[in-house]
Amino acid sequence: xxxxxxxxVALLLLAAMAIGLTSWESDVLPQARDIAQVxxxxxxxxDQGEESALKITVSGNLRKEGDGxxxxxxxxxxQEAMTISAGCTGLEQQSDGFVELGHLTEFVxxxxxxxxxxxxxxxxVSRDFAMRMESKLFLVSGATGExxxxxxxxxxxxxxxxxxxxxxxxxxxxxxxPYTFRQLVSQLEDNGCxxxxxxxxxxxxxxxxxxxxxxxxxxxxxxxLAFFQETKLVDYLTPEESKGAALVNxxxxxxxxxxxxxxxxxxxxxxxxxxxxxxxxxxxxxHLTGVTVHIGTTGELNELYxxxxxxxxxxxxxxxxxxxxxxRLWVQAALDRSQQEGADFLHLRRxxxxxxxxxxxxxxxxxDQVFPELELTVEIEGxxxxxxxxxxxxxxxx
Amino acid sequence: MGVFGGNGGHVAxxxxxxxxxxxxxxxxxxxxxxxxxxxxxxKELTPKGWKEPIKIAWxxxxxxxxxxxxxxxxxxxxxxxxxxERPTQAIVEGGVWxxxxxxxxxxxxxxxxVVNGSCAIFLPDGVITCWVATEEKRAVTQPExxxxxxxxxxxxxxxxxxxxxxxxxxxRTPELRIQRFLIGRRTRTPVELxxxxxxxxxxxxxxxxxxxxxxxxxxxxxxxxxxEYLTDPTATAFPRVLFTExxxxxxxxxxxxxxxxxxxxxxxxxxxxxxxSQFMKAPQDKSYHWLVSSGLLLLRYLxxxxxxLLPGFYISVAEHHFELIPTKLAMSIxxxxxxxxxxxxxxxxGLLIAFEILQEAGLRLPKTIGQTVSIIGGLVVGQAAxxxxxxxxxxxxxxxxxxxxxxxxxxxxxxxxxxxxxLGLAALAALMGIFGLMAGTAFLIAHLASLEDFxxxxxxxxxxxxxxxxxxxxxxxxxVPEVKLRPGELHPENRRKRT
Numbered sequence: 005x006x007x008x009x010x011x012x013v014a015l016l017l018l019a020a021m022a023i024g025l026t027s028w029e030s031d032v033l034p035q036a037r038d039i040a041q042v043x044x045x046x047x048x049x050x051d052q053g054e055e056s057a058l059k060i061t062v063s064g065n066l067r068k069e070g071d072g073x074x075x076x077x078x079x080x081x082x083q084e085a086m087t088i089s090a091g092c093t094g095l096e097q098q099s100d101g102f103v104e105l106g107h108l109t110e111f112v113x114x115x116x117x118x119x120x121x122x123x124x125x126x127x128x129v130s131r132d133f134a135m136r137m138e139s140k141l142f143l144v145s146g147a148t149g150e151x152x153x154x155x156x157x158x159x160x161x162x163x164x165x166x167x168x169x170x171x172x173x174x175x176x177x178x179x180x181x182p183y184t185f186r187q188l189v190s191q192l193e194d195n196g197c198x199x200x201x202x203x204x205x206x207x208x209x210x211x212x213x214x215x216x217x218x219x220x221x222x223x224x225x226x227x228x229l230a231f232f233q234e235t236k237l238v239d240y241l242t243p244e245e246s247k248g249a250a251l252v253n254x255x256x257x258x259x260x261x262x263x264x265x266x267x268x269x270x271x272x273x274x275x276x277x278x279x280x281x282x283x284x285x286x287x288x289x290x291h292l293t294g295v296t297v298h299i300g301t302t303g304e305l306n307e308l309y310x311x312x313x314x315x316x317x318x319x320x321x322x323x324x325x326x327x328x329x330x331x332r333l334w335v336q337a338a339l340d341r342s343q344q345e346g347a348d349f350l351h352l353r354r355x356x357x358x359x360x361x362x363x364x365x366x367x368x369x370x371x372d373q374v375f376p377e378l379e380l381t382v383e384i385e386g387x388x389x390x391x392x393x394x395x396x397x398x399x400x401x402x
Numbered sequence: 403m404g405v406f407g408g409n410g411g412h413v414a415x416x417x418x419x420x421x422x423x424x425x426x427x428x429x430x431x432x433x434x435x436x437x438x439x440x441x442x443x444x445k446e447l448t449p450k451g452w453k454e455p456i457k458i459a460w461x462x463x464x465x466x467x468x469x470x471x472x473x474x475x476x477x478x479x480x481x482x483x484x485x486x487e488r489p490t491q492a493i494v495e496g497g498v499w500x501x502x503x504x505x506x507x508x509x510x511x512x513x514x515x516v517v518n519g520s521c522a523i524f525l526p527d528g529v530i531t532c533w534v535a536t537e538e539k540r541a542v543t544q545p546e547x548x549x550x551x552x553x554x555x556x557x558x559x560x561x562x563x564x565x566x567x568x569x570x571x572x573x574r575t576p577e578l579r580i581q582r583f584l585i586g587r588r589t590r591t592p593v594e595l596x597x598x599x600x601x602x603x604x605x606x607x608x609x610x611x612x613x614x615x616x617x618x619x620x621x622x623x624x625x626x627x628x629x630e631y632l633t634d635p636t637a638t639a640f641p642r643v644l645f646t647e648x649x650x651x652x653x654x655x656x657x658x659x660x661x662x663x664x665x666x667x668x669x670x671x672x673x674x675x676x677x678x679s680q681f682m683k684a685p686q687d688k689s690y691h692w693l694v695s696s697g698l699l700l701l702r703y704l705x706x707x708x709x710x711l712l713p714g715f716y717i718s719v720a721e722h723h724f725e726l727i728p729t730k731l732a733m734s735i736x737x738x739x740x741x742x743x744x745x746x747x748x749x750x751x752g753l754l755i756a757f758e759i760l761q762e763a764g765l766r767l768p769k770t771i772g773q774t775v776s777i778i779g780g781l782v783v784g785q786a787a788x789x790x791x792x793x794x795x796x797x798x799x800x801x802x803x804x805x806x807x808x809x810x811x812x813x814x815x816x817x818x819x820x821x822x823x824x825l826g827l828a829a830l831a832a833l834m835g836i837f838g839l840m841a842g843t844a845f846l847i848a849h850l851a852s853l854e855d856f857x858x859x860x861x862x863x864x865x866x867x868x869x870x871x872x873x874x875x876x877x878x879x880x881x882v883p884e885v886k887l888r889p890g891e892l893h894p895e896n897r898r899k900r901t
Contacts (some may be wrong), residue, residue, distance in 0.1 A: 034722055034837070038720070038721055038739075038746055039746060040739035046729070065733055104724050106724055107725065107732060109729065
């Protein structure tokens with residue numbers, strides 16, 4: 005054996021001895037945790053605690069018990085603590101496996117806690133290495149997050165799946181679900197105002213009270229948006245205001261607008277696309293006097309009930325007018341509410357700074373004074389398109 | 403005793419190489435040399451008017467009977483001149499009908515000629531050897547391991563002269579130089595060094611010649627013996643010279659400015675110096691469109707990464723970094739591992755070893771049985787192991803993908819080196835997660851970067867010494883007319899290969 009080989013063998017033996025002697029538990033090597041022992045947590049609910057500042061409830065996915073075994077309800081653990089970190093540590097002690105928070109994708113905030121403020125939660129998620137800034141945020145109206153997690157759980161459903169479905173259904177044009185921690189922190193950093201989607205819990209009529217566990221006790225639905233000021237929940241927006249707010253924030257959502265035509269026919273128009281553009285108006289002194297909110301949009305005729313002929317240009321124009329008017333009402337409602345509350349939850353100021361960078365300083369200085377009195381006009385631009393002619397489906401529709 | 407065995411330092415030194423037989427040349431010493439050899443044959447015949455017989459000897463099986471009878475024995479039997487007229491010179495000059503009749507003066511040379519297929523003729527005034535060897539050999543057939551759809555179908559055989567003829571038929575230039583060496587004290591194996599004068603660097607050829615001359619071995623029977631003498635003694639699993647069954651590949655190497663070595667009895671050509679890009683290129687790359695070839699080359703590099711890193715990466719993420727796994731995949735993995743009693747590292751490394759065992763078993767067994775073993779081992783046992791919850795299906799997929807990706811490597815030696823490193827990287831990943839895997843990978847890159855043979859870095863073209871090395875040896879295949887220069891790292895005498 006050459007000296008080189010002897011050295012190599014000696015080094016390997018020493019390494020093996022070192023590993024053996026220092027043992028697995030030492031700080032020399034990272035401790036392995038096998039994935040089979042891991043409890044993946046997908047959703048975390050944060051509520052006002054009864055004895056402590058916080059009550060943390062977490063939910064995993066549906067579990068398969070053994071090969072061919074029946075699906076089990078998701079693992080749900082609760083812990084009260086003064087901080088989220090301490091609560092998470094307490095959760096680990098409750099479980100027979102490793103509680104893994106690295107796959108947490110949804111947070112559900114209880115109303116009571118939301119009214120006290122989201123600063124601490126945003127701080128925790130921003131700092132903790134296991135948390136994801138892309139995690140989605142939801143607010144539960146009139147209930148706690150824990151109730152939402154437990155109410156949505158059954159042998160066939162977990163709240164994570166329902167929230168994922170909600171966020172995927174509501175996004176349009178392939179856009180990501182906008183209400184994430186990243187967006188929340190960004191909005192709070194801008195002016196302390198933010199919007200969060202609101203969930204409502206209703207009793208499930210199919211719930212089996214006998215305890216078969218097949219169906220969840222509660223149904224979860226998205227009911228609109230709520231606005232936060234200084235990180236605290238202030239109030240809920242009406243459905244119309246919520247739709248308008250989404251349009252102004254370029255968070256276009258899949259929506260259907262029913263338009264009544266002059267002959268009594270009803271057209272159902274699908275909102276396909278919407279893009280917001282701001283046009284500020286300044287006086288001769290350079291002061292901001294008004295803002296026109298332009299929404300470029302496209303709709304598509306989905307259904308038509310009645311005698312109207314959609315191939316006629318005047319009928320299409322009627323539909324377009326009705327479609328534009330409905331969008332204008334939504335947007336105007338959101339703008340009006342923002343001004344009434346004196347809360348720029350639509351983040352117009354931030355958008356104006358990018359539109360008029362040369363007047364940025366002036367806008368920043370005057371904003372608080374001018375915003376409540378600012379003349380906000382809405383311009384909706386766009387047409388309803390007809391996808392095809394039902395009488396001649398093989399030809400070009402328009 | 404030791405892991406790698408002893409070096410025999412306490413045993414007496416090897417005796418001097420030549421002459422092996424230093425006794426005087428005569429019939430008695432010659433016969434004594436072959437004493438105990440059952441295939442040693444001899445015959446005496448006495449031409450008319452001679453007082454002493456002519457003694458002829460040969461080794462049965464090494465010669466062709468017709469040649470001996472018709473062109474040596476018959477002319478000798480009818481030799482018309484008397485014994486006193488010193489017949490040796492006359493016989494060499496036309497007495498026997500043989501193009502390679504030589505007068506021998508030493509026992510050593512005579513013995514060597516006989517073991518190479520000559521007959522020795524002991525005359526009263528001298529000794530002659532005549533080459534009457536049999537030329538029985540395997541016919542030129544298609545290469546088994548390097549077949550290609552579009553291209554030549556001939557492969558090297560065990561006969562060195564046939565192999566040189568296969569090269570000569572492609573390289574019809576007198577500048578193709580072939581230098582013969584005899585290596586092996588006992589085997590006396592003919593080894594031939596080939597290069598193209600005016601292309602290959604003289605310095606390179608001189609260094610290879612020196613290496614070949616310095617080989618002092620009892621035998622040269624395998625490619626590994628040659629490779630380890632030709633390259634610097636570095637502890638690496640990676641091949642340093644390219645062994646190929648294809649004459650066209652050797653020609654390509656020669657035209658690039660490399661040298662080739664052919665060994666009698668080994669149906670392979672050896673092209674050197676080697677670098678990593680050579681081992682990643684398949685013979686058919688030049689047969690396909692450059693875009694297709696480049697795509698396939700990229701695929702091969704991807705497979706290189708997969709075969710090397712996938713098992714280690716899976717262990718890392720499944721034992722240390724769960725957050726790196728997409729959530730849905732993590733859920734699938736957890737569900738599949740529910741009842742498996744072993745850790746992921748144990749599963750992966752165990753299955754990798756099982757895979758290697760299966761591969762070795764398939765190679766050692768006859769082809770038909772080997773296939774059966776593969777099917778039983780891979781499908782039946784694999785499925786049974788999954789059903790019995792001994793391994794999880796994801797681990798089977800990971801190991802299978804890594805194994806199959808390894809099979810895309812065009813060079814078996816390179817693939818074998820990856821197998822060794824794959825296991826090592828998996829062990830490091832089990833110990834230290836991604837950090838271990840990355841540390842191992844960094845060590846591997848450093849190790850490869852440290853390799854160099856005959857002045858050529860192993861990592862060319864990834865680590866070229868000069869900028870122009872990238873131009874002539876691109877990572878992907880360029881259109882042929884655009885590659886105007888030979889690889890710069892070989893320092894060829896003439897770099898330009900087309901206008």
